[in-house]
Amino acid sequence: MPELPEVETTRSGIAPHIQGQRISGVVVRQPRLRWPIPGNLGDLLGGRTVRAVERRAKYLLLRLSNGSLILHLGMSGSLRILPRDTVPGKHDHFDLLFKQCCLRLRDPRRFGAVLWTDQPVEQHPLIAHLGPEPLSEEFNGVYLHRQAQQRRVAIKNLIMDGRVVVGVGNIYANEALFRAGIHPARPAGRISLARCARLAEEIKQVLAAAIIQGGTTLRDFQQEDGKPGYFAQELLVYGKAGSPCPGCGNPLKQQRIGQRSSVYCSRCQR
């Protein structure tokens, strides 16, 4: 499922194909995503050139001269670059057509989004109140520790809260907490500065490593060329409940924390 590494992999994959290219058409086959795809996208986008392909949190931003197209992959979405005449599949909901190719959104569970804004994208309601990027210097141990003060919520929920830090979804939250030796259910306010620093560092490390591998493919995720991401083979705990802990050999436990499945070692993580 697309988290930050998968979205960044998608961004870097599609950018060379569409940056500087003119949009010749828009196809909407199924407008009912998380929010309806605007009906006038054809008029807004037709003939415009994609100036830049950027990412903020898990949102992809296609910058045009008259505004920005905001794309979100939800949890089962993927974007591919295809020949223009490729026959669409069942869940291929949206195409942007270019002279040489087609950018196609596939999203079986339809939790994704295709939105438009003609305002500065930083002011969009979905983006304006987001926390810092995890790979930025702004996100560090001191910052995380400060955010955790007086908070009784589980640390795993805190690092998955987009107002605190963006882009950390369930897979990488589990992995980072294991690598940092912190129990996912530990109250956020009861973690020392040193351990917050370790956690912030592990979040950065695991995200950066996953970007290099092209993200994690469990079921749906595909890179822009249709290939899977290869970070799944480097996951230490996610999806491995019952297996021996890579650190101590004890069976990994699974527990729901904040409606999310969490995997951890009760011996290595405190």
Place this chain on the structure above:
DNA sequence: AAATTCTCCTGAAGGC
């Protein structure tokens, strides 16, 4: 105010 629950959706997997 903070924390929890609900909601959208499809497909895989398990039970009988």
Place this chain on the structure above:
DNA sequence: TGCCTTCAGGAGAATT
């Protein structure tokens, strides 16, 4: 073989 139930989850909205 097939139908039913359960689970998975990003993140905004609603509720406690």
